[in-house]
Amino acid sequence: MGEVLNFQDIVKKSILHLEAFRSVSYVDMILGLLCSFAIGMFIYWIYQKTFRGVVYSYNYNVSFVLMSMLTALIIMTISTNIVLSLGMVGALSIVRFRTAVKDPLDIVYMFWAISAGIASGAKMYPLALGGSIIVGLVIIWLSKRKVKEQAYLLIVRHTEEAADQLRVELRKLNSKLKSKTVRKGFTELTVEVMMHDDNTAFVQTISELKGVNDVSLINYTGDYAQ
Incomplete structure (x- = not known):
C-alpha cells in the first residue's frame, strides 16, 4: 500500500521541487556577471556624460557597476533554493540606508542598476x-533638450544708500525675493x-551702483547650487 500524503506534504514537495529552484551552473554565473x-559600465558612462549636478562623485558612479553585479549574484543565489530566498528577503529587510539622495535622477540610476542586475541574474x-x-x-535625449528658463540666485550685499536704485534694477528682471538679511x-x-x-x-550694472558692496550670481537647481 502506497504512502499516504497529507496536504502539507504535497505543498512542501511541490514547492521544493519547482523548476525555478535549480542549481546555477558556472556558465550561467559567468554570463550573468x-x-x-x-x-x-554602460550606466557608468551614461551617468558621467549626462551629469549636471554640482560635484561629480566617482565613487558614487562606480557603485552602479557593483550594484548591478551584486544584485545579479543575489538573484542567482535565491533562485537555487526557496529557503535561501526567504532568508535573503529577511536579511535584506533589516538593511537601512541613511545616505540622503537629493537629486531624484540619482535614484533613477539606482533603480536602473538594480533592475539590470535582477534581469541578468534571472537569465x-x-x-x-x-x-x-x-x-x-x-536619458541622453532628455539631457540634450534645451531648457527654456534657468533659475539663478542673485546675492547682493549693500547699504541703505543703494536700496532705492537696487529696487529699480530688480524690477527690470524676472525676479522673486527669497530672503533678506539685515545686519x-x-x-x-x-x-x-x-x-x-x-x-x-545686469550683474555688472548692479555691482556699479553706489552702496553695493558685492554681487554674486549662482546657478540654482532645486536643492543644489553651482
Missing part, C-alpha cells in the same frame, strides 16, 4: 541589455532670477 558588468539577458539601451538613449551696516538680499540666455550684464 558579464551581462551585469557590461550594463553597469533574461535580452531584456536586460535591450531595456538598458533604450533607457540610456532616453549692522549692510543688508544682504537673495533673489531668484529666471534667465532665458547667458546674458549676465
Whole structure:
C-alpha cells in the first residue's frame, strides 16, 4: 500500500521541487556577471556624460557597476533554493540606508542598476541589455533638450544708500525675493532670477551702483547650487 500524503506534504514537495529552484551552473554565473558588468559600465558612462549636478562623485558612479553585479549574484543565489530566498528577503529587510539622495535622477540610476542586475541574474539577458539601451538613449535625449528658463540666485550685499536704485534694477528682471538679511551696516538680499540666455550684464550694472558692496550670481537647481 502506497504512502499516504497529507496536504502539507504535497505543498512542501511541490514547492521544493519547482523548476525555478535549480542549481546555477558556472556558465550561467559567468554570463550573468558579464551581462551585469557590461550594463553597469554602460550606466557608468551614461551617468558621467549626462551629469549636471554640482560635484561629480566617482565613487558614487562606480557603485552602479557593483550594484548591478551584486544584485545579479543575489538573484542567482535565491533562485537555487526557496529557503535561501526567504532568508535573503529577511536579511535584506533589516538593511537601512541613511545616505540622503537629493537629486531624484540619482535614484533613477539606482533603480536602473538594480533592475539590470535582477534581469541578468534571472537569465533574461535580452531584456536586460535591450531595456538598458533604450533607457540610456532616453536619458541622453532628455539631457540634450534645451531648457527654456534657468533659475539663478542673485546675492547682493549693500547699504541703505543703494536700496532705492537696487529696487529699480530688480524690477527690470524676472525676479522673486527669497530672503533678506539685515545686519549692522549692510543688508544682504537673495533673489531668484529666471534667465532665458547667458546674458549676465545686469550683474555688472548692479555691482556699479553706489552702496553695493558685492554681487554674486549662482546657478540654482532645486536643492543644489553651482
